[in-house]
Amino acid sequence: MNSDLLLGAVGMSSLSIRPGDTAVASSISDLPVISTSSLIGLVESACSAALAEYFEPGETSSTVDIQLSLLSGVGVGNEIRAYVTCVDVQGPLLEFSAEINHEARLIATATVHRKVVDRVSFMARTAAEGMLAEKKTP
Numbered sequence: 001m002n003s004d005l006l007l008g009a010v011g012m013s014s015l016s017i018r019p020g021d022t023a024v025a026s027s028i029s030d031l032p033v034i035s036t037s038s039l040i041g042l043v044e045s046a047c048s049a050a051l052a053e054y055f056e057p058g059e060t061s062s063t064v065d066i067q068l069s070l071l072s073g074v075g076v077g078n079e080i081r082a083y084v085t086c087v088d089v090q091g092p093l094l095e096f097s098a099e100i101n102h103e104a105r106l107i108a109t110a111t112v113h114r115k116v117v118d119r120v121s122f123m124a125r126t127a128a129e130g131m132l133a134e135k136k137t138p
Contacts, residue, residue: 006094009086011050015042016079033073034080034107040066043098043110046082050096051114058119061094065113072107080107092116 017034019025026035044063051061074080080102088095098110 004089006051006054006086006089009050009054011046011048011052011084012081013042013045013049014079014081017074017076019076022076031073033075036068036070039068039070039082039100039108039110042080042082042100043068043084043096043112046084046098047096047112047114050084050086051094051116055116059116060119060122061114061116062122063112064093064115066110067112068108068110070108072102072105074102074107078102084112 015021015034015038017038019032021034021038022032023029023035024032026037028035028037043066047063048061055061080100082098082100084096084098086094087097092115094114094116096110096112096114098112099106100108100110
């Protein structure tokens with residue numbers, strides 16, 4: 001990955017909120033508004049869109065940290081959009097600034113840290129850790 005080109009990379013993702021995207025469906029609360037987990041997924045999707053053209057063969061990225069600030073709720077049937085910008089690159093670690101909007105209204109902001117990884121090595125390590133955890137379970 002050419003990290004010099006990543007600074008300033010932008011991405012966008014949208015979601016039409018369905019009943020399954022709500023806090024009720026996620027058993028988080030009794031409010032039929034977009035769930036936190038759906039907002040996180042939307043932001044991660046926008047980050048992936050921002051990075052897609054910069055990956056070398058075999059590379060991908062994984063979120064290592066996300067800080068989300070909710071400003072307002074949005075209900076079923078509405079469309080929301082996440083816009084992200086890569087604001088810092090430190091080797092394989094990337095930082096994104098994100099805004100989520102419903103029409104002109106800002107409903108959330110986020111800071112996302114992602115790490116560029118080799119896909120095969122990442123999955124091999126994940127599988128090995130899973131196998132070790134299974135052996136420890138009686």
